[in-house]
Amino acid sequence: MALGKKQMALLYHNLVRADHFDKMMMNRIMQGKLLGFYHPGDGAMAAGVGASTFLGENDILNPHHRAHGMGYHVGRGTDIGRYLAEHTGKVDGCCGGRSSFHWSFPEQKVYGASGFIGWHFCPVVGWGWASKQKGEQMVLMASGDGSYGQGAAHEAMLFAMNWKLPIVFFCENNGMAIHSTAADMHPMPDISSLAQGYGMPAVVVDGQDVFAVAETVIAARKHALAGKGPTFVEAKTLRLREHDVGTPDLARAEPREAKYLEALKQRDPVVLATRRVLDEKVLTQKQIDQIYQEAKEEVARVEQFADDSPVAQPSIEELQAGVYA
Amino acid sequence: MSETRELPLVEAIQEAYRLEMERDQSVIMVGQDIAGGIFPHTKGLVEQFGTDRIVDTPLAEIGMYGTAFGAAMEGYRPIVDFMFAGFFLNAASPILAQTAQFRFIHGSQMSLPMVITGACGAGMRLGNEHAMLVHNMIAQVPGIKVCMPSTPYDAKGLMLAAIRDPNPVAFIWHLGTMMDRGPVPEGDYEVPLGVAEVKREGSDVTLVANGFQYKNAVAVADKLAGDISVEIVDPRSISPLDIDTILRSLEKTNRLVIVDESWDSRSTASQIAAEVVDVGFDLLDAPVKRVCIPDIPLPGGHMEPYVAPNPDAIEAAVRDVCR
Numbered sequence: 001m002a003l004g005k006k007q008m009a010l011l012y013h014n015l016v017r018a019d020h021f022d023k024m025m026m027n028r029i030m031q032g033k034l035l036g037f038y039h040p041g042d043g044a045m046a047a048g049v050g051a052s053t054f055l056g057e058n059d060i061l062n063p064h065h066r067a068h069g070m071g072y073h074v075g076r077g078t079d080i081g082r083y084l085a086e087h088t089g090k091v092d093g094c095c096g097g098r099s100s101f102h103w104s105f106p107e108q109k110v111y112g113a114s115g116f117i118g119w120h121f122c123p124v125v126g127w128g129w130a131s132k133q134k135g136e137q138m139v140l141m142a143s144g145d146g147s148y149g150q151g152a153a154h155e156a157m158l159f160a161m162n163w164k165l166p167i168v169f170f171c172e173n174n175g176m177a178i179h180s181t182a183a184d185m186h187p188m189p190d191i192s193s194l195a196q197g198y199g200m201p202a203v204v205v206d207g208q209d210v211f212a213v214a215e216t217v218i219a220a221r222k223h224a225l226a227g228k229g230p231t232f233v234e235a236k237t238l239r240l241r242e243h244d245v246g247t248p249d250l251a252r253a254e255p256r257e258a259k260y261l262e263a264l265k266q267r268d269p270v271v272l273a274t275r276r277v278l279d280e281k282v283l284t285q286k287q288i289d290q291i292y293q294e295a296k297e298e299v300a301r302v303e304q305f306a307d308d309s310p311v312a313q314p315s316i317e318e319l320q321a322g323v324y325a
Numbered sequence: 326m327s328e329t330r331e332l333p334l335v336e337a338i339q340e341a342y343r344l345e346m347e348r349d350q351s352v353i354m355v356g357q358d359i360a361g362g363i364f365p366h367t368k369g370l371v372e373q374f375g376t377d378r379i380v381d382t383p384l385a386e387i388g389m390y391g392t393a394f395g396a397a398m399e400g401y402r403p404i405v406d407f408m409f410a411g412f413f414l415n416a417a418s419p420i421l422a423q424t425a426q427f428r429f430i431h432g433s434q435m436s437l438p439m440v441i442t443g444a445c446g447a448g449m450r451l452g453n454e455h456a457m458l459v460h461n462m463i464a465q466v467p468g469i470k471v472c473m474p475s476t477p478y479d480a481k482g483l484m485l486a487a488i489r490d491p492n493p494v495a496f497i498w499h500l501g502t503m504m505d506r507g508p509v510p511e512g513d514y515e516v517p518l519g520v521a522e523v524k525r526e527g528s529d530v531t532l533v534a535n536g537f538q539y540k541n542a543v544a545v546a547d548k549l550a551g552d553i554s555v556e557i558v559d560p561r562s563i564s565p566l567d568i569d570t571i572l573r574s575l576e577k578t579n580r581l582v583i584v585d586e587s588w589d590s591r592s593t594a595s596q597i598a599a600e601v602v603d604v605g606f607d608l609l610d611a612p613v614k615r616v617c618i619p620d621i622p623l624p625g626g627h628m629e630p631y632v633a634p635n636p637d638a639i640e641a642a643v644r645d646v647c648r
Binding site for chain 1: 377380382383385387388390391392393394395396397398399400401403416418419422423427428429430431432433434435436438467468470491492
C-alpha cells in the first residue's frame with residue numbers, strides 16, 4: 001500500500017536525523033570522543049530508518065551493527081543521548097557504561113547488541129516464538145550480508161518457517177563485509193535466495209529508497225501479524241566508506257576505486273528522498289530547511305548531554321552486585 | 326510438606342517440572358525429543374501441558390537454545406534440555422558469551438530466568454561426547470549458576486530453586502544417579518542454590534563429593550568406618566560455591582580430599598583447594614588432595630572405570646591425608 005504524505009514526512013524527518021547522528025559519530029571517533037569502533041553508515045542510512053519507523057511498540061527490534069544501529073534507533077525512538085553516553089562510557093549511558101557500544105533498551109524491546117556478528121540468529125527464534133504466543137507483536141531482525149555466513153542463520157530460518165514465526169529477516173546487503181565482497185563470500189547474488197530452501201517469501205528492495213523500504217516492511221509485518229510466518233527482506237544498499245573509521249578501505253586486498261565510490265555517492269538516500277518529497281509536494285523547501293536546523297540542534301543537545309555526564313567507574317563491589325539478579 | 330516417598334532421581338526432577346509448570350504458566354520446556362521422553366524425566370509432560378509448553382525442536386542446538394533465550398527476554402521462564410549436557414557446547418557461544426554475561430554488560434536491566442539442563446557422566450560407556458562433564462566449563466563464567474544433585478531429594482529441591490531463580494542456572498545431572506531411589510517429599514520445597522550440605526558426619530577427614538561421586542564417597546566412608554571417620558560434604562552447587570560449609574567441616578577434621586568428576590586442572594576441586602589454602606591455611610594438618618579425571622580426554626570403551634574418579638582412588642587419597 002502506498003504511503004501517505006504524513007508517513008513520508010516522518011520518514012524523511014527520521015532519515016535526516018539519522019544521517020546527522022551518523023555524521024556526528026564519524027566526527028567524534030576522529031576527534032577521539034567515542035569509545036571503541038565506529039562503523040559508519042554514511043550513504044546507507046535509509047534501510048534502517050525505513051524498516052523501523054512504523055513498527056508497533058510491542059514489536060521486538062534487533063538493529064543492524066552498521067552505523068551502530070543508528071537508523072533503527074532513530075526509527076524506534078530510543079534515547080540517543082543515553083545511547084551516546086553509553087558509547088562514551090558515561091554514567092548516564094543506557095547500560096551504565098558497561099557495554100561500550102553494545103547498547104540495549106529492553107523497555108523498548110531493543111534487547112541488545114553483541115560483538116559477535118550474527119549472535120541474534122539465536123535469540124530471534126525465542127523472540128519470534130514468544131511473539132507468536134502473545135500475538136499482536138512481531139520481530140524485525142536486521143543484519144548484513146556478512147552475517148548470513150553464520151551457520152546459526154540457517155537454524156533461525158529453519159525454526160522461523162517451521163513454526164511460522166512472525167519475524168522479518170531484514171538483510172542490508174551492502175556487498176561488503178570488512179574487506180570481503182559478498183560476491184566472493186556468497187554463491188548467489190541475492191542473499192534472499194537462501195529463503196527459497198525454507199519456502200519463505202522473499203523480497204528484494206532498493207535500500208537507498210527509504211519509502212520503498214518502509215512499504216516493503218509494512219507489508220511483511222502485516223503478513224507476520226496475520227500468522228502467515230516470516231518474510232526475508234533484502235535491502236540492496238552500499239558502503240560508501242571503510243568498514244570502520246581508521247581501517248583501510250579495501251576490497252579483497254586492493255583499495256576500492258575512487259571512480260566506483262564516486263558513483264555510489266550519486267545514490268545518497270537523503271538526496272534521493274529530498275527530490276521525492278519536493279517533487280510530490282510532501283514538504284516545502286522551507287520545511288526541509290527547518291528539519292535540517294532541528295537535526296543540527298538535536299545533535300548539539302545529545303552531545304552536550306553525553307559530554308556533561310561523568311565517566312562511569314564504579315567500584316569492583318558495585319560491579320559485583322550487578323552480575324546476578 | 327506432606328508425605329515422603331521413595332522415588333528415582335529422574336522422577337524427582339519430573340515432579341519439580343510438574344509442580345512448577347502447574348503453578349507458573351510462564352514456565353516452558355524446550356528440547357529435542359522431550360515430548361516422547363528420550364529420558365524419563367520428561368515422559369508424559371506433553372499430555373498434561375501440550376505442545377505450546379513442551380516444545381520439541383529440530384536437531385539444531387543454537388535454534389533450540391535460542392527459543393529459550395529469546396523467550397526468557399520476553400518474560401517466560403524456559404527450561405532448555407540439552408539431553409546430554411555435553412551437547413551444550415553446540416550452543417556454547419550464546420550461553421557463555423551472551424546469556425551469562427548479558428545482564429551485567431547491559432547495565433543489570435534484564436534478568437534471564439532460565440534453566441539449562443542435561444545429563445552426563447562416566448560409567449555408561451557412552452563415549453566422550455555423551456559422557457563429558459561440563460559443569461566446570463560453565464561455572465568459569467560469572468553470571469550463570471551451576472548445580473548438580475546427588476540425591477533425589479536434592480534433585481527436586483534444586484530444580485525448583487533453579488526454575489524460580491531470576492538468573493540462568495545450569496542444572497547438570499549424572500547418568501549414574503538417574504535411577505537412584507531416595508526419599509522425596511510430596512509438594513513444594515526448595516534446596517537453595519549456593520548452599521552445601523554435610524551429608525555424613527565424621528571427625529578425621531572432610532571428603533567433598535557431588536553427583537555420582539557422592540555415592541563413591543559413601544562407599545569409601547562405609548568401608549573405612551571404624552578405622553577412619555569420614556565427613557562427607559556435598560557442595561550441591563558449584564557456582565556459587567559454598568566454601569564456608571567446607572571450612573566449618575575442616576575446623577573439625579583438618580584434612581581435605583575433594584572429588585570432582587572433571588579434569589584435574591582448573592576444576593571445582595582446584596578452586597576449593599585454592600580457596601581453602603587462602604582463607605583456611607591454618608586449619609590444615611595435611612596437604613589437600615584432589616581426585617579428578619587426569620588431564621586427558623575422557624575415553625569411552627572399557628577405560629572409564631579407572632580414568633574417572635573411583636572408590637579405590639578416593640580411598641587412596643583419604644588414607645594418604647590421614648597417615
